[in-house]
Every structure is written in C-alpha cells, then in structure tokens.
Amino acid sequence: MPAGGPGETSTRTTCPYCGVGCGVIATLADDGGLSVRGDPDHPANYGRLCSKGSALAETIDLDGRLLYPEIAGRRAGWDEALELMARKFSETIAEHGPDAVAFYVSGQILTEDYYVANKLMKGFIGSANIDTNSRLCMASSVAGHRRAFGADTVPGVYEDLEQADLVILTGSNLAWCHPVLYQRLAAAKAARPEMKVVVIDPRRTMTCDIADMHLAVRPDGDVALFNGLLVHLAHSQAVNAEFIGDHTNGFADALAAARANEADISSLTGLSDGEIEDFYGVFEATDKVVTCYSQGVNQSSSGTDKVNAIINCHLATGRIGRPGMGPFSLTGQPNAMGGREVGGLANMLAAHMEIEKPEHRERVQRFWNAPVIADKPGLKAVDMFKAVADGRIKALWIMGTNPVVSMPDADAVADAIRNCPFVVVSDIMHDTDTTQYAHVLLPAAGWGEKDGTVTNSERRISRQRPFLAHPGEARPDWRIICDVAMRMGFGEAFAFQSPAEIFAEHAALSAFENEGERDFDIGDYAGISGPAYDALQPFQWPAPVRGTPLWPAGHLPFKGGDYGVIEVRHQSQTLKDEKGGPYHLIYPLEGEMAGRAEGGNFRFFADGRFYHPDRKARFIAVQSAVTERVNTAYPLVLNTGRIRDQWHTMTRTAKSARLSAHLAEPFAEINPADAEALGIADATLVRVASLHGKVVVRALITARQPRGSVFVPMHWTDQFASNGRVDALVPSVTDPTSGQPALKHVAVSVEPYEVRSYGFAVSADRPLPDGADYFAFARVGHGFRMECAFAEAPESWETWCRRTWRLPDDLEALAYFDRETGDSRIAFFDGERLVLAFYVARRPVAVSRTWAVAQLGATHGEARRRIAVMAGRPGADQPDIGAIVCSCFSVGINQIAAAIDGGCGSVDAIGAALKAGTNCGSCRSEIREILDACHRKHQVQAAE
Known part of the structure; x- marks a missing residue:
C-alpha cells in the first residue's frame, strides 16, 4: 500500500457506498487531517470517484457517533x-x-x-x-439467476459495458446511482460514437443524457417488453438455434408464454409501435449487447420474472459470457454480493x-x-x-x-x-x-x-x-x-x-467438496496468512485451488479461443486444450498469492455450461400481465429511489455539507400537467398519501416525470425532516419468488399541503423546530440550513427563533416586517458573526439559498452587509453563484450561465472554465440541460 508523503500515511481501501466497489486511497496526515482520492490502479474505477466517494473524508467525524454500549x-x-x-x-x-x-x-x-x-x-x-x-435490492436478481443458470452467477464484467456495441440500461439510473460505471460507459461512447445506448425507464432520468433511445415504459411493463423481444428474435436471424439446442432447456415453453400477449405489447408497455420496432430492430442487429438492470427491475412484485425475461433474450441469441455481451445485474450496496456468497x-x-x-x-x-x-x-x-x-x-x-x-x-x-x-x-x-x-x-x-x-x-x-x-x-x-x-x-x-482467519475459513468452505460443481470457489485463499491477507489485491472469483479445473473433469470448454476467461500459463507457455484452444484453469506461478492471471477478467458461461444438474441453462416461461394498482382515491403511481449525492438513510452522507447542497430536502417530482390539474405550484408543499401512510414534501415540477406518476426519494428520515419517510407509504407487496418488495409501483394521491407561512433559515447551530408543521434541515459549511412551514404563525417570530435555536436572551436581533406582503426577516449577530438568519413569507421564500448559506462564514461588521443579509440577496460586490449543480467543486447555476454567456458552448468548455463536471461527472447531464436552455433563450431573443 502507498506510504504517502512526509508526515502522511496512505491506505488502499474500498468505498463503502454502491456496488461498483471503487478503490480509494485514504491519506491520513500526522495532524489527523484526512484526504481521499480514487485509486488509479483499482480495476473497478481506475481513479474515478463519484461525489459521495469524493466526500468520504467529510463523513468520519464523531458527531453523533455511538461510542459505548x-x-x-x-x-x-x-x-x-x-x-x-x-x-x-x-x-x-x-x-x-x-x-x-x-x-x-x-x-x-x-x-x-x-x-x-x-x-x-x-x-x-x-x-x-x-x-x-x-433483500430490498437484489433478491429478484438472485432468484432469476438461480432459475436460469442453476446458481447466483453474474456472468459479465465491467469491461463488457465498454466493449459492447449496444448497452441497454433498464430500471437503472446509472448516472446517479452508479456514477463511475456511467462515466466509463460515457467515455466508451465518446470514443466510439457508433455505440448505442438505450434507457428503459418510466422517468427521463439524467442517464438519458447519453441515450440514443429512451423508452418510457409503464410501471412493470418490462416483462411484456422483453417477452415481445423474445418473440421478435425467434423470427429473426439473431436467434442462435445451435446454442439453444446444445446448452439450454425450455425455449418452446418460454416462447409460447411470450406469444400469449404478442398483440398487446404496446398497451402493456405504454410504448408506441414505432418505439417497440426500433428497439427490437437494434437488439436484433447488434451482436455485442449488454443489458444492465438494477432496482427498477428488481424492486417489483414481478421482479424475478423481469430478470428472467431479460436473460431469456440473451440465451436465445447466445449473447452471454463473451466480451461485450450478456445480462448484467448492478448491485446497489457495497457488499450485497459478499453477503450472497456467505x-x-x-x-x-x-x-x-x-x-x-x-x-x-x-x-x-x-x-x-x-x-x-x-x-x-x-x-x-x-x-x-x-x-x-x-x-x-x-x-x-x-x-x-x-x-x-x-x-x-x-x-x-x-x-x-x-x-x-x-x-x-x-x-x-x-x-x-x-x-x-x-x-x-x-x-x-x-x-x-x-x-x-x-x-x-x-x-x-x-x-x-x-x-x-x-x-x-x-x-x-x-x-x-x-x-x-x-x-x-x-x-x-x-x-x-x-x-x-474468517476469510480463510470462508475460502476453504467455498472449495470444500466442490470440484467444479458450484460457481463460487475461492479455495486458492483457504490457507491465506495474515500478511498475505493484509496485502491482498483485488481479484475476481472464481479462484479455485491452483490446478483445479473451473469445470468438472472431462468438461473442457466447448470451443477453443479466449472468451474473456482466464487462460492458464505455465511460465511463458500457454497450455492448450484438446481442441487447440487455451486451457481454462487456475495454475500456479510462484509465491503464496500466485495463481491469478494478471489483470484477468473472468466471464462465466462462455463454454455454454451452466450449473443445473444437466449443465444446461433454463429458459423461464414468464407472463406479461401488468397489475393496475391506481384507483379513484389513489390515482397516481409512486416511484421511490435514490438521488445523486445521498446514500440510503443519510447516516453518513448527511454529515457532508457539499453532499446536501444539491438537493437539501425531500421532494416529489410531478409532471406539469398533473401539477396544474391538482392545483400545485412549483416549490410549494404537497401531501403524498397511500392507504398506509403519508409524507409532506416539496413539489418539484418537471417534464422529466411522466404524467400519472410521482417520484419521491428514499433517503429522508425523522432525523432530518418532519415527515419524509416515504417507505411508510409502501405496502408490503412482494415478489412471490424472491420476497423482494415492490418499492417502485405504489398507488398514491397528491394534494397541496396548505400552510399560512413558509420559512427558510441559516444558522450556526442545529435547530429543534418545535411548532413547525413542516421542516427539513441539512448541514452546511458553517452550520445548518432549514426549510419550514406553518399552518398558523406563532405570536412572535423572534420568540420562536430563540426557542428553536436556544439563543441567549441578551443576543440582539435585527428584524424587518412588511405588513402588505407578510414577509418577515430576522437576524441575530454575535459581534461580526451571523448566528441565525430567518426569512418568512406567505409563499415559498424567495431567498438565494447558496448565498445565504455562505453568510454563516462571512464577517458582518459593516451595516451594508447586515442589510444584505436581511434582504436575502447579495449586493453588487457579492456575486450569487446560484443553486449548486456540481457538488464536487461547489459550482452554481449562475456561474454556469455566466460561463455560457461568456462563450462556453459545450459541457467540456464549461468544465475547462469552472471544473464543473470534471470529477465524478454526475452533473454533466444537468450542465447540458442548462446549456440547452440558455441556447434556446438566446435563439428566442435573437428572433425577437
């Protein structure tokens, strides 16, 4: 592991967030300061990190830590x-x-x-x-793998996304949920513009920025879409009859089930005939296809069937186990796979x-x-x-x-x-x-x-x-x-x-009486010592005991040639199988940790052998029915999921001020037509309700959300918001095979949440907002920010502020009240330091949030600076960067717009000028939207 510079110690470790498994180099200085960067030698990320990984050093403080039993x-x-x-x-x-x-x-x-x-x-x-x-993330994938392959085997590797000619992302907002993989894919597409990307998702997510085709499939329409694809392939030159006959069972039954709804694909999927034909045509015509799927597929009452419908199409074409092709389950958590292994x-x-x-x-x-x-x-x-x-x-x-x-x-x-x-x-x-x-x-x-x-x-x-x-x-x-x-x-x-010692026993059990019967085998590490474990480099399984075949005796690969699996080398000689192809074994080189092929990527099933007793894969007959859950009382479909800069229930990411800068409170994405019909204005509060519960969140009106549905993120808890736990709305409906809950398809109602007053505050200390009917707060650079709302205003805003922030009685307040508009502004200063600024209005407060947050770290000795705080906007000498777009470098929308006005005509040009989008790249699609909006604005102005 790297030693670091003078007075520093560097450690190679792994990011604790999503399933990409990025390598991280953590550097600890003698004074206790920590910095993190991506490990350029780790084969998952090659030095890239997303916004969450980049902010890891900001999440390790002891504030709130449980320290004793x-x-x-x-x-x-x-x-x-x-x-x-x-x-x-x-x-x-x-x-x-x-x-x-x-x-x-x-x-x-x-x-x-x-x-x-x-x-x-x-x-x-x-x-x-x-x-x-x-179970909430990947159980349907496990069940689908076991039904199709006879084992919970992920066939492919990340390189496949870069080597494919068609990448399908279904139920996966890769740009926000697996940002480093997204950047690898985006870079591959930029290098090979002929590569096609298809996104299948009810929402137009930021991942669509690189998509050649976006299919806004209706909720749970995936089985119908891929069943229809199977029928289409069966009548095409893409079907691989030899592979089907030699290496699979059940094709006829799966095809018969798929044909049962052949005439209803458009109604079952919500897609036009033209969209369906275009998708089926590009899949048929492209040999090297990878289909990546994640929670949009798995978190469904038909999740396992969705997985098998996808796998069926790859088995029918024999597009599995070779470079640039195969179904690929993208896990949501850092060690979901490790949990499955044990x-x-x-x-x-x-x-x-x-x-x-x-x-x-x-x-x-x-x-x-x-x-x-x-x-x-x-x-x-x-x-x-x-x-x-x-x-x-x-x-x-x-x-x-x-x-x-x-x-x-x-x-x-x-x-x-x-x-x-x-x-x-x-x-x-x-x-x-x-x-x-x-x-x-x-x-x-x-x-x-x-x-x-x-x-x-x-x-x-x-x-x-x-x-x-x-x-x-x-x-x-x-x-x-x-x-x-x-x-x-x-x-x-x-x-x-x-x-x-535990890892050594785990490895020994994986090899125990295995002999190629089971996919998971890391027996080569069964005798690992403490020092070798400390020095362990990233490796892929399988890694059986040296010299052990990866297939049972007598079952060598059915063809010669390297399909991405590990070739055996004895010193400088590549060993050959009986057909002249490379022999696929793990073979010793030298030393305790020998036996790996340097940088090798192992793909399962290139030989056409699976893990059912007859070594054949199974086509699974799945039905295309789509369940209608909405009704007159609950007419909208709720979809839950992640946002770019937060992780699960925010116990770590909420500690980072910059990770809360992008989206600081729970929200509901609503289509403009639905919002108009419901009487909901942008940035007002809404109540989202189901038979099981309700939440109160901010309305975010956007055409990215399709009509008839609403999206609410999963992250907010009672620790950070008054009523934002969205899974309280979700019924305990599960997939009958996997037991995974249906978190993406819930019937809800949405209505305005009536309040008399909206509030916004920045404060040095964390608030305790008793009396607010709604609140959500987040950490900022020198304190906290809070949004709040009130059905009835307290008798005195100053008294409420002093109680909420536990302010001393002798701390002087500077206040402003507009009788006509009802706007109130109140600020507390301790000398030249701003302690609290609180803004109240009858509508959502029109204050520059990013600028107001920055005032907590500024000095306010001059009267004009205090007046600016009261006004909630900067003076001419204090430019407002606007809402944060790039969390990595804290770049705001106003800075991006100014760069565009100054001549930056592309995302890369803006990155060169401001650094925005040049680290994790998760904000590049948002930058492109701003760029397009500015161009449209300039075109309209030119026409006038």
Missing part, C-alpha cells in the same frame, strides 16, 4: 451487554425454539461479519432467520449452496462441525418483521441498517420493533429512527476503522482496510458476533482472532 438507555460495559444478549437469545431459544430469534443484517457490513453471523444463526442456533437489507439471505446457505438440498446442508454442517443446521429457508425481510409484529420472533438483532426508514410499510415495522420483547441494534450512529427502540445498543466500527473484504457487482473481492483507530469502545461486527457466540457456548467454532 447502552442497555435500556444507560451506558454499560461490553461484558454486561454481551452477557445479557447471550442469556436472552439462549433463553428465547430454549423456551420458544430457534425460530423465535432473528438477525437482520446489511449489505454494508463486511464479508467476514456476514460469514460469522450466518454461521451462528444457521449452524449453531439452528434457524435460517437471518436476512439482509440486500448465505446472508434467509433462503441460501454459505458458498452458494442451497438450503433446500439435504446434501448441501449436511456438507456445511460437517464442515462447520455444527451441532445443528437450519433445515428450511428462514423468513425473508418483509415476513420477518411481520413475525416480529405477531410475536413469533421474540429476540431480534439488527446490524448496520435502519429498517424503520427503509422497509416497506415502515410505520408497521416501527411498531413491530417497538413491541418486540428483546431488540439489539449495532450501529455507528447513536440516533437513528431504529436505534431508539433498542434494548441493547452496540457501537460498531465504521468505514476507515473496519478490516475485511467486500465484493462488487463484477464478482471482484477487494479489501476494506483500517486507517483510523476505533473511537470510544466501538468494535468490529465480526468481533461482537463471535463474542456473543462464545458466551452462548459455541466458543471453539468462533475463536477467530482476526478477519484474515
């Missing part, structure tokens, strides 16, 4: 907390059976943490009631073994030397919390996740946890919407303190290395789990002294 709200020692947990779990099991205990874990814990949690629950407690928030889902065993198979259960039990083994699948996430609610689960351990915000029917989940007899929560933050219900609260190590591995979307295992000491009494999750297991009487099996 607590029992019933009081500080406790570790021994007391662990003994209580072991006793409560053991007593619950003895009285009610092992299924009365459950673990709910997270795609953000490390593989080593996942492994010991799964081992404890399934092999020693004897229940499979361990599930993960990855059996972190309730319906899986470790090392991709199947809990339904007695021989797999016996094998794992024997390897672990476990007293019992779970003999049936456990409760998936939604059903798990229903079991907590009805009393079947009486002891619950939640690790590294916030289900009171992220689960569907979130209010019911909160009630269930509140009433559970015994709840343990391990987290890095003291105050989350979930920690408040914990009987035992445990301080876990966070990013920069953790030590272990994660696996990204292309099956690449990378190290997360520590470079910070554990704060307070925080401990790594694996250590906490092992300490509990030992106190429950399972000491010998959990006597791990380091994550390296």
